[in-house]
């Protein structure tokens with residue numbers, strides 16, 4: 001386990017989850033099209049329907065979990081609990097009741113427990129993706145190394 005500088009870490013690979021509620025799916029598709037050159041450099045996860053829409057529109061290679069109401073939010077939560085996720089873009093619909101509201105809250109809670117950056121609207125998603133491109137997520141690699149060492 002050698003030492004490294006932030007410079008050594010630039011451009012390294014992150015694990016990103018993409019999730020959108022139904023009324024935000026078109027926004028997510030447009031976001032993925034606009035930023036696919038950045039997204040394709042990373043490992044991507046998505047809930048079922050969101051992932052299907054993104055894949056159809058962009059051809060991006062992503063791992064699809066179950067649909068949100070069937071457990072997809074919880075599967076993404078499990079990734080965080082195991083230190084397997086670095087960033088979440090979750091375009092939430094704040095105006096429609098969701099049958100799996102407890103799962104959504106659990107996902108967001110776990111992001112706070114594990115200090116994972118989350119964007120819940122398009123404006124924040126753009127800030128996150130641009131900061132990711134310029135290396136502002138490099139600290140995540142330090143977190144991974146510490147966890148691997150059991151610190």
Ligand SMILES: O=C(CO)COP(=O)(O)O
Nearest residue numbers: 047048049050067068069
């Ligand atoms: O419901 C969701 C997030 O809470 C998203 O699930 P889908 O991508 O399967 O629609």
